Amino acid sequence: MTKNTKIYIAGHRGMVGSAIWRNLEKNGYTNLIGRCSSELDLRNQNDVNSFFLEENPSIVIDAAAKVGGILANNDFPYQFLMENLQIQNNLLDSALRYNIEKFIFLGSSCIYPRLAPQPLKEEYLLTSSLEPTNEWYAIAKIAGVKACEAIRKQYNKDFVSLMPTNLYGANDNFDLKSSHVLPAMIRKFHEAKLNQNIPVQLWGSGTPMREFLHVEDLAEAVCFTLENQLSENLYNVGTGNDLSIKELAMLIQRIVGHTGDIQWDETKPDGTPRKLMDVSKMSNAGWDAKINLEEGIYQTYQWFLKNVDKVKKVKL
Numbered sequence: 001m002t003k004n005t006k007i008y009i010a011g012h013r014g015m016v017g018s019a020i021w022r023n024l025e026k027n028g029y030t031n032l033i034g035r036c037s038s039e040l041d042l043r044n045q046n047d048v049n050s051f052f053l054e055e056n057p058s059i060v061i062d063a064a065a066k067v068g069g070i071l072a073n074n075d076f077p078y079q080f081l082m083e084n085l086q087i088q089n090n091l092l093d094s095a096l097r098y099n100i101e102k103f104i105f106l107g108s109s110c111i112y113p114r115l116a117p118q119p120l121k122e123e124y125l126l127t128s129s130l131e132p133t134n135e136w137y138a139i140a141k142i143a144g145v146k147a148c149e150a151i152r153k154q155y156n157k158d159f160v161s162l163m164p165t166n167l168y169g170a171n172d173n174f175d176l177k178s179s180h181v182l183p184a185m186i187r188k189f190h191e192a193k194l195n196q197n198i199p200v201q202l203w204g205s206g207t208p209m210r211e212f213l214h215v216e217d218l219a220e221a222v223c224f225t226l227e228n229q230l231s232e233n234l235y236n237v238g239t240g241n242d243l244s245i246k247e248l249a250m251l252i253q254r255i256v257g258h259t260g261d262i263q264w265d266e267t268k269p270d271g272t273p274r275k276l277m278d279v280s281k282m283s284n285a286g287w288d289a290k291i292n293l294e295e296g297i298y299q300t301y302q303w304f305l306k307n308v309d310k311v312k313k314v315k316l
Contacts, residue, residue, distance in 0.1 A: 001059070001102075001227075006031045008057035010042060010091055011064030015171040015215055016106060020063055023219035024226075033057060043083055048090040052098045059102045060095050061222060062088060062144075070133045070203075070271055072178040077136040084140035092147050096155065103159040104225055105148050106218075107141035109211075109236070109275055110134045111163060119278035122163075122234045131272045149233045160230055162221060165238035165277045168296065169215035170303045182212060185249055186301055189256040197260035200253070203268035206246030211276050213238050214296035217289040224287040231285075238277035239289045245270075255297050 007024065011017035012034030024032055033055060041047050042064055066083045073080055088105065095103050112120045113128035125145070130138045148159040172183040179187070185202070192200045221237045243251075249262055279288075291299075 003028045004031050005029075005059060006033060006055070006057045007059045007061065007226075008032075008055065009034050009061045009063060010087075011062070012036075014063060014065075015169060015173070016167065016218060017061075017063035018171050019169065019215040019219040020061060020222050023216070023223050027223055042090055043086040045086075045090045045093070048094050049097070052094040052100075056098065057100065059104075059226065060091060060100050061104045061106075061226075062091050063106050064088075064091070065106075065137075065141075067137070067180075068173075068178040069180045069184065070269060073134045073137055080134075081136040081140050084137060085143060088140070088144040089147070092144070092151065092159075095159075096151055096157070101157055102226070103148065103151075103157070104222055105144050105159065105161045106222075107145055107161055107163045108137070109163055109165045109238070109277055110138045110272075111142050111145065112275075114272050118274050119240065119276040120236065121278045122232075122236060122281060125234070133269055133271050145234055152233050158229060159233070160225055161234045162218075162225060162237050163234065163277075164218050164221075165211040165213045165236075165275070167213055167215050167218060169300055172215075172300065174304065181210070181245065182248065182252070182297070183300075183304075185252045186256065186297075186304055189253050189258040190301075190304070192260055193256055193258040197258055199261040199263050200249075200258065201263045201265055202245075202249055203265055204245065204270040205266050206244060206249065206264050208245050208270045208272065209242045209274040209276065210245060210248065211238050211240075211242040212248075212293055212296070213289060214291040214299075217291050220290070221282065221287050224285075228286070232281065235282045235285070236277040236279050237282055237289075238279045239293075240277065240279045240283075241293075242274070242276045243293070251294060252297060252301075255294070255301055
């Protein structure tokens, strides 16, 4: 591999894909390719095959997915299952068919059982039941992990799965109907601040524990995986530190500058009680996260303020 090796980043305009693109450019990679959804429908097998035949990339990074929070997963279970299966299956099959030697598959910590021991180790995969509020997305991502493992085992190719914890950062989704908890909180506190610091209502009890990783750290982990041949097929990517949703809310409230009350709607679901990643395998391989949560949230809020009029689905 050289800095001119052709690298295809699927989902290059999303939060994760765009961060990876910026990181690789910063590190001197000059032959990056991407296609937006209007140019290439990754759910269409024939279109994906044609793309691989025409472009012939050497490396594929799969950052394409249909994503969303608890509400979106609950309202659109079929789409979260089927569209993610279609996207990753088409990419993996074409990568194998056209002899791609390195494939980096990005998933999510939600692949692990709801009540698995903490912190979550890679070997806990498929040992118990999933969290019902996001099982459709999780099942699709588990299928992707196992497909990469099967290709690695049967064809001896360097197909690696990275499972990041909860992500946030520039280009995040701030739509309250489909966003994850951290960007949703940023928007809620911001809007309440503008509206005379009215109270902010948040879902659940605030007691679940969550871990958060800045997307720029994930991009660094992808670059590290690109430049090194890792010995196993599945690696967790996170910080190894968590906090309660209530603590997160107070941190975001302080950074945004909202001075009103926080009201917790305990009729709404909490989701998994705790989801902390064991990141020792990735750390032992030579990579660790660098951006602390307070700094990362501050950066994300500043990005939100600068892009509030053009961020997709924000509509303030």
